[in-house]
Structure formats: structure tokens, C-alpha cells
Amino acid sequence: MNPDLSEQDGVAAARSAILSRIADAAKAAGRDPSGVALVAVSKMQPDDRIEAALAAGQRVFGENRVQEARERWAGRREARADLELRLVGPLQSNKAADACALFDVIETLDRESLAAALVKAFDRTGRAPRLFVQVNTGEEPQKAGVAPADLPAFLDMVRETHGLAVEGLMCIPPVEEPASLHFALLARLARRHGLEKLSMGMSADYELAVRLGATSVRVGSALFGERA
Numbered sequence: 001m002n003p004d005l006s007e008q009d010g011v012a013a014a015r016s017a018i019l020s021r022i023a024d025a026a027k028a029a030g031r032d033p034s035g036v037a038l039v040a041v042s043k044m045q046p047d048d049r050i051e052a053a054l055a056a057g058q059r060v061f062g063e064n065r066v067q068e069a070r071e072r073w074a075g076r077r078e079a080r081a082d083l084e085l086r087l088v089g090p091l092q093s094n095k096a097a098d099a100c101a102l103f104d105v106i107e108t109l110d111r112e113s114l115a116a117a118l119v120k121a122f123d124r125t126g127r128a129p130r131l132f133v134q135v136n137t138g139e140e141p142q143k144a145g146v147a148p149a150d151l152p153a154f155l156d157m158v159r160e161t162h163g164l165a166v167e168g169l170m171c172i173p174p175v176e177e178p179a180s181l182h183f184a185l186l187a188r189l190a191r192r193h194g195l196e197k198l199s200m201g202m203s204a205d206y207e208l209a210v211r212l213g214a215t216s217v218r219v220g221s222a223l224f225g226e227r228a
């Protein structure tokens, strides 16, 4: 498939601007820019924009639905061994095996039933994606994630009862509050629990997230344009 030329230019230009803003934010915080990954959130984006991002060199992509991600990526994945796919949306336990078969990283582990389903899915698929725990830093009832106060017990349970390794923490701050408070809280929780990876920051606030320690930022609309 040949990407539309104007899409290709637009996505490539947006990508290099985002990468340089990430690098500037990292340097301003005394961090090495290579310690921050740009996760291109490709949900609901048309194929020509996906192809444009690939042509520009983007290799790490985020999706929030298993079925949609499989339609978009299963074929492309076979042709490209260097892709890294991350699930950044909620995962139902009955889709755990499908998720393990497709994704390299699952960022939204948030309950014991899912931990148990993932252990079975690892056995069944022979694949074990890296795991992040989603933290509901704003304690919003409608939002997924472990409450900050419950995180220590949750991590113990995941590690000891289920034998799973957790690589990092992920959060989606409440829209009406300053994101900085939530990013700082997530960074503090990760430090306290010896976790190195922090998935935080989206199109509106990824530079702030990098200054506060993000090791990956999840950027959709600022990279691809508005979703359909």
C-alpha cells in the first residue's frame, strides 16, 4: 500500500516535532532522551496514516481494543519483526489469550482476575507480554486502575500469588485536574516499589510527563491528527 503523500509528510513532520520536544523536555530535566519512548496511539486512525508513521520510522504503537488492534496489526506484524505493540486500554479476562498473542506490552493490569487469566494465557499462547499496572491516581469511580492505597497489596499479590513480573506503572489523570499532580504521584509510587517504567502523558501533556519522569508517552491525535 502506498501512503498518500500529503498524509506521509504530515505524520512525518508531526513525529519529528514531537520527538524533538520529548528530547528537549528530557534534557531540561537532566534526563537522557533515549530513555523516553514515543508510543504512537493508532486507535481509530486510517490506514494511510499508519503507513505514513511506519514509513517515518515509528515502530512502537498503542491500541486500546484487542479486536480493533488485531485487524490493524496482525498482517503488518508478520511483515515487520521490529514492531512493538502495546495495549493501553482495558482488557477483559476472556480476551487475555488474544491480547497475549498480539501485544508485546500490556499496560492495563488492574485486578486479580486478570492476573490469573494472564497466567493461563501465557501458558496457552507461549507468549508473555511485559506488564504495567494501571493506577487510578484520581480515584475516579468510572475509571479503571488500582487505587494508590491498594497498590502495595496488589503488587504483592501479582508477584507472589501469580508469579508475574511487573515492569512499570501507567495512569490516565482526571481531565479536570492538573496532570502534574498525578504524574508526580505515579513517579513516587514507582520509586517506592522499585519499578523503572512509567507510562504517562498524552497529546496535551507529554512534555510535562517527560519532565516528571515518563519513560513512555502515549501520543495519538498530536501525531496522526484527529481520530475518525
Ligand SMILES: *Cc1c(COP(=O)(O)O)cnc(C)c1O
Pocket (backbone or CB within 6 Å): 041, 043, 064, 088, 089, 172, 202, 203, 204, 218, 219, 220, 221, 222
Ligand atoms: C487514546 C489514548 C491516548 C492518546 O490520546 P491523544 O490525546 O490522542 O494523544 C493515550 N492513552 C490512552 C490510554 C488512550 O486511550
